[in-house]
Amino acid sequence: MNTVSAAQPGSPSALASAPHTLWQLDAVRGAAAAYIALAHLCRDRLDDIFPRLDLFFSFGQEVVIAFFLLSGFVIHWSVEHKPGLAFRDYLRARAVRIYPLFLLTLLLAFAIARWQHSADPRTDWSTLLGNVLMLQDWGVVKPGVWVEVYAGVLVLWSLSYEWWFYVLYYPISRRIAPAKQAWVVGAISLSQAVVCWWWPNQASRFLMYFCIWWTGVELARAYLARRPMTLATLAVPLGAVSAVALVLGGLVWRTHTAGIPLQAGAHPVLELRHFVAAVLITVAALAWYRVHWIGLRLVLGAFIPVAPWAYALYLLHEPLVLHTNALGFITHPLLRVILDVILVCVAAWLAETFFQRWCRRLLLR
Numbered sequence: 001m002n003t004v005s006a007a008q009p010g011s012p013s014a015l016a017s018a019p020h021t022l023w024q025l026d027a028v029r030g031a032a033a034a035y036i037a038l039a040h041l042c043r044d045r046l047d048d049i050f051p052r053l054d055l056f057f058s059f060g061q062e063v064v065i066a067f068f069l070l071s072g073f074v075i076h077w078s079v080e081h082k083p084g085l086a087f088r089d090y091l092r093a094r095a096v097r098i099y100p101l102f103l104l105t106l107l108l109a110f111a112i113a114r115w116q117h118s119a120d121p122r123t124d125w126s127t128l129l130g131n132v133l134m135l136q137d138w139g140v141v142k143p144g145v146w147v148e149v150y151a152g153v154l155v156l157w158s159l160s161y162e163w164w165f166y167v168l169y170y171p172i173s174r175r176i177a178p179a180k181q182a183w184v185v186g187a188i189s190l191s192q193a194v195v196c197w198w199w200p201n202q203a204s205r206f207l208m209y210f211c212i213w214w215t216g217v218e219l220a221r222a223y224l225a226r227r228p229m230t231l232a233t234l235a236v237p238l239g240a241v242s243a244v245a246l247v248l249g250g251l252v253w254r255t256h257t258a259g260i261p262l263q264a265g266a267h268p269v270l271e272l273r274h275f276v277a278a279v280l281i282t283v284a285a286l287a288w289y290r291v292h293w294i295g296l297r298l299v300l301g302a303f304i305p306v307a308p309w310a311y312a313l314y315l316l317h318e319p320l321v322l323h324t325n326a327l328g329f330i331t332h333p334l335l336r337v338i339l340d341v342i343l344v345c346v347a348a349w350l351a352e353t354f355f356q357r358w359c360r361r362l363l364l365r
Contacts, residue, residue, distance in 0.1 A: 030306030037317040060279040072216025078166035100359035105315040109151035122148045134163040141266040144200030165213040185214040186240025193247040211240040212278040312348035
C-alpha cells in the first residue's frame, strides 16, 4: 500500500509514486474510518446488548483530528518525493481524489432528500452550492458557520477543512523557508483563534485549525530528514497547537463564568477538545514510535485492508444507512447493525474500486 493512501484523501496518481511505504498509517486510517462508521451505525441501537458501547464510541471528533494529522503527514511525504510538482498538477490531483466521492455523496443525499420530500432547510440549492465550494461546517454546534453540511450529513464538515489545508499547503511549502514554515503557520492559527474569540467566522476557523494539520507536515519533515522524533523536534507546531488550546480554554472559562451552559459536543468545548486531542495524539504517536510501534499490528493490523476504501466508507455510511433507513424493517438490533455494516462496506468498496478509479483514469490522463 503506497504511503499516500494513508491520508483521508487517498492516493491520486499524480502523488502516488513515493518509493516507501508505511503500513502503520494505513492501519490507523482504516481503523479510524471504521470507528467513525461504527459509532454512527451503533448509536442508540445496541444499548441494551452492550450498555457501555456509547462510551466507547464517544471519541469520533478526536478521531477526525487524527485524520487531519495523518493527512498533513502524507501530503508532505508525497510532495517531497515530487520536488518538481507544479501547483496545477498538485491541486488537480487533490481535487480528483476529494471531489468524485464527495459529489457522489452529495448526489446520494440530494436524491434521498427529494425521495423523502424533506423539508430540512439544509437541502436547498444554496446549501448544495456552498458544499460544492467547500464552505460547509456543522452550524448546529458552532457559531459563525457560513454554510451548513448538506442534508445534515455531518461527516462532511471535515472535508472543507481538508480542502483549504491542501490549498494553503503548497504556497507555504514552496514560498517560505522550511525552518520558518511552522512559525508562520502557528502565527496564522493563533491570530485567527483570537479573531474567533471575538468574531466567530468560517475563514478564521479554517485557519485556526491549520496548525493541527501542519503538525502532521512537521512530523513527516522530521521523519524524512531522519531527525529525532521527539517533543523537542516538534516544539514549534505543538507549541502553536497548545497556544490555541489555551485561547480556547480561556473562551470556555469566559463562557462558563457568563452562566452559559457548556456541552462537550458544542462550541467552545468542542474546539478545545479538538486541540487537546491533537496534542495528545501527537505525543502518543511519538511515544509509540520510540518503542517501534510495538503491538500496533496486533491491535490495528486487521484494518489495513480497509484503508484503500476508507474515504468512501467515511463518506457514504451516513446517507446510505442512517438517512435511508433501508433496513429499518429488521427488528433485531444486532442483526440490523451487522447487515448495515455489510451494506456500507460493500458500497464503499464498489465506489472506490470502480467509480473512483474510473474518475481518476478520466481526469488524470
